[in-house]
Amino acid sequence: MLKTIALENFNLASAIHQHALHSPHTTAIACQSQTLSYGEFAERAARLASCLTLSPEGQAPRVGILASRGVDACVALLGACWAGATYVPIALKQPQDRILTLLAQCNLSALITDDEGLKLLTGRLLQACPTLVIHVGQPPLTAWENPSHSLIQLTSLPPATLSAPALVKASDTAYIIFTSGTTGIPKGVMISAGAARHYVTMICQQLGLQASDRALETCELSFDFSVHNMFSTWEAGAALHILPATTVMNAVKFVKHSELTVWNSVPSLAGMLRQLKALAPGSLATLRLTVFGGEQLPASTVTAWQSAAPNSLIFNLYGPTEATVFCLYQVVSKPLALTPGRDAVSIGLPLPGNEAQVVDENDQPVARNTPGELLIAGVQLSDGYLGAPALTTARFPLLEGRRWYRTGDLALCDEHGRFHCLGRIDNQVKVMGYRVELEEIDAHLRMVCGSDIVGSVAWPVADGMARGIVSFVNAASIDAPRTIEALKSRLPPYMLPNRIIALNAIPLSANGKVDRKALRQLLDTQAP
Ligand code: AMP
Numbered sequence: 463m464l465k466t467i468a469l470e471n472f473n474l475a476s477a478i479h480q481h482a483l484h485s486p487h488t489t490a491i492a493c494q495s496q497t498l499s500y501g502e503f504a505e506r507a508a509r510l511a512s513c514l515t516l517s518p519e520g521q522a523p524r525v526g527i528l529a530s531r532g533v534d535a536c537v538a539l540l541g542a543c544w545a546g547a548t549y550v551p552i553a554l555k556q557p558q559d560r561i562l563t564l565l566a567q568c569n570l571s572a573l574i575t576d577d578e579g580l581k582l583l584t585g586r587l588l589q590a591c592p593t594l595v596i597h598v599g600q601p602p603l604t605a606w607e608n609p610s611h612s613l614i615q616l617t618s619l620p621p622a623t624l625s626a627p628a629l630v631k632a633s634d635t636a637y638i639i640f641t642s643g644t645t646g647i648p649k650g651v652m653i654s655a656g657a658a659r660h661y662v663t664m665i666c667q668q669l670g671l672q673a674s675d676r677a678l679e680t681c682e683l684s685f686d687f688s689v690h691n692m693f694s695t696w697e698a699g700a701a702l703h704i705l706p707a708t709t710v711m712n713a714v715k716f717v718k719h720s721e722l723t724v725w726n727s728v729p730s731l732a733g734m735l736r737q738l739k740a741l742a743p744g745s746l747a748t749l750r751l752t753v754f755g756g757e758q759l760p761a762s763t764v765t766a767w768q769s770a771a772p773n774s775l776i777f778n779l780y781g782p783t784e785a786t787v788f789c790l791y792q793v794v795s796k797p798l799a800l801t802p803g804r805d806a807v808s809i810g811l812p813l814p815g816n817e818a819q820v821v822d823e824n825d826q827p828v829a830r831n832t833p834g835e836l837l838i839a840g841v842q843l844s845d846g847y848l849g850a851p852a853l854t855t856a857r858f859p860l861l862e863g864r865r866w867y868r869t870g871d872l873a874l875c876d877e878h879g880r881f882h883c884l885g886r887i888d889n890q891v892k893v894m895g896y897r898v899e900l901e902e903i904d905a906h907l908r909m910v911c912g913s914d915i916v917g918s919v920a921w922p923v924a925d926g927m928a929r930g931i932v933s934f935v936n937a938a939s940i941d942a943p944r945t946i947e948a949l950k951s952r953l954p955p956y957m958l959p960n961r962i963i964a965l966n967a968i969p970l971s972a973n974g975k976v977d978r979k980a981l982r983q984l985l986d987t988q989a990p
Contacts, residue, residue: 472655474636474662474693475543475627478504481699482624488673490696492720493704496533500699503540506598508622510541513596513614514572522634523547523571526592528561528579530554531682531704534598536692537616538574539683541598546628547571548635550650551683554578556954558587560648564640565590567650567849574598583608632656638848639686641783642890642898642957646905650848653686657786657842662693664814668791669724669751669777671698677724678717679704680731685895686783687756691726700724714740714770717748725752725774728895729759730927736766737924746771755779755788757892758883759807760925764794780809780883783897784857784867786842789816790881801882805925809873809881816840820875825861828874833884836873837866889978891920893928896956900978903931903949903957910948911935915968917976918959921985933959934981940964 478500481488486501498506514523525542527549529535542549550568552561561582570592575583577599583591588608596614606613630636636658640648671677677695679702681688695702703720705713713735717725725746732754735741749771754763759778767776779788792799792810799808812818819827820834828834843865846854857868872884889900903918915936920928935945942962949958969980 469629470632471627471629472632472634472636472659473543473546473627473630474655474658475504475507475540477662477693477697477699478507478540479624479627481696485673485699488699489701491533491536491702491704493531493533494706498533498537503537504624505622506537506616507540507544508624508627509619510537510574510596510598510616511544511628512619512622513594514542514545514547522628522630524550524568524638526550526552526565526568526570526573527575527683528552528554528573528582529576529598529683530578530707531679531688532576532706533704534576535683536702536704538576538596538598539692541596541616542574543636544627546630546634548638548652550638550640551688552579553682553684553954554582557951558582559952560954561587562590563647564650568638572596577602583611630655632659635845637689639684639783642902644889644899644901644905646902648902649850649853651686651783652845652848653783653786654845657844658689658693660815660841661689661786661788662697665690665788666694666697668813669694669753671695671700671724671751673699675700675724675751676703676720676722677701678713678722678726680710680713680727682707685756686787687726687728687895690753690755690779690787695724711735711738711740714742714745717746721748723748723750725749725771727754728756728892729754729763730757730892730894732763732767733760733925733927734894736763741766741770743769744772747773749774752776753779755781756895757927759794760927761798761800761805761807762925764798764807778807778809780881781842782838782867782869782871784844785816785838785840785869786844789813789838789840789842790818792880799880801884802876804882804884806883808876809883811880812838812840816842818875818881819866820873820881825859830877831874833872833874835887836869836871836881836883837861838869839864839866843867891928893920893931893956898931898957900931903933903953903959906949906952907933907935907945907959907962910952911937911940911945911962913937915976917968917978917981919978919981919985921982930960931957932961932963932981932985934963934965934968934976936966936968937964938966
């Protein structure tokens with residue numbers, strides 16, 4: 463007798479499909495005046511998916527999402543998942559040239575856009591786009607007059623029946639997220655559906671998320687923290703409340719007004735709210751859970767948060783995009799598990815399915831309490847960088863038959879087996895939660911100012927967090943405003959230097975490299 467084996471579906475949309483069948487009227491997303499129930503959300507996604515068919519070779523389509531966070535962006539993303547496509551978020555707030563660089567790398571089969579994204583689709587950008595463009599927002603007032611590209615309006619498609627999302631294998635690519643690249647070109651991190659599904663189900667369980675939760679979204683789709691926010695919330699059948707980018711400073715009011723129970727953000731946002739004196743004692747009393755991640759969590763932020771959100775358990779989550787969102791965790795409890803000699807919380811232990819070790823320059827494990835590079839292994843590891851096999855081999859080495867990812871983080875493992883992050887081995891920094899390779903800024907600065915010797919540093923640093931970038935140029939003088947203006951067409955806003963300073967002789971280290979430490983010291987001594 464023939465046995466049929468049911469294949470497991472690793473489609474990220476599967477959980478939403480189930481909630482749409484069993485609790486269709488429960489809220490899935492809310493943003494400003496728009497709310498979608500699970501039933502409505504799934505129907506729109508299924509309708510969108512009907513336009514995204516498999517290529518003749520049977521390969522999953524690769525679909526770009528040109529949208530800023532909001533209900534439409536979520537529909538775009540879920541529609542791509544529903545079709546079994548790989549989704550590729552493309553941030554709106556970046557120069558056209560950078561978007562063109564991403565498009566050139568991706569070979570997209572379709573592009574889904576919201577109202578804001580649609581405004582960008584003209585001229586050079588449109589020429590670089592796939593011929594199929596789908597718009598998920600309100601129908602545009604002016605007719606689409608681009609014969610080279612067909613525009614499909616989601617609202618004009620017939621309603622869809624709720625058939626199950628396309629079958630996705632664990633090895634299929636769920637999404638590609640671009641991060642800053644040292645050469646000046648962003649690199650696309652490919653995450654498999656197996657890794658993404660593992661992360662979502664595992665973290666939902668670890669955090670104990672429930673269908674009654676109302677969780678905060680503070681991230682754009684191009685930052686992989688959004689994968690956590692969206693899919694862990696939807697896995698639980700809970701409601702995702704999206705904080706509009708224009709009202710970030712009113713986050714406390716937003717939480718109160720929507721009676722949110724789960725906070726998700728980089729610690730920088732909490733640090734900024736603290737500086738604005740918005741974290742009054744008890745002001746976040748509805749929160750039962752806080753997830754901080756993506757950058758160092760300062761003890762001072764924790765103290766302020768514990769007073770503002772007295773009913774909330776706090777998690778510090780650590781992880782690079784290359785290991786699917788977060789792979790280590792520390793529950794923040796008293797006494798605080800602090801990193802020796804630093805005002806920051808430990809990054810704790812590997813999450814289920816992940817492994818971590820600290821190695822020396824010969825990739826040999828070091829003794830407890832000895833600093834070295836942090837390596838990660840396990841089911842969440844990325845398949846590598848899009849179209850960059852050499853870089854992939856270098857960053858994901860096979861050590862004694864096991865595949866690891868070199869994080870570039872300097873770390874140690876203490877006597878309790880707890881990991882601590884001590885900074886970077888390379889020149890990657892976090893500015894307000896954004897990952898920035900200082901060399902990427904330098905590469906563009908060289909091209910703009912014509913000087914070979916340049917160096918950028920993250921400065922100032924307050925509470926252990928970088929607030930901006932200052933760049934130096936080896937020159938007698940520089941027209942800083944003009945140079946910054948020129949960089950605007952090459953770099954996203956968070957990578958732009960706040961200041962550019964000309965130095966007759968840029969300090970160099972013994973091996974002739976720009977000495978960034980000396981540059982930071984120079985700024986520190988000049989600061990009032
Ligand atoms: P991204 O790929 O943008 O998530 O950035 C990953 C990098 O951010 C890591 O390699 C660390 O340098 C830093 N990072 C992420 N989470 C934490 C954390 N909880 N504590 C300290 N650093 C972190």
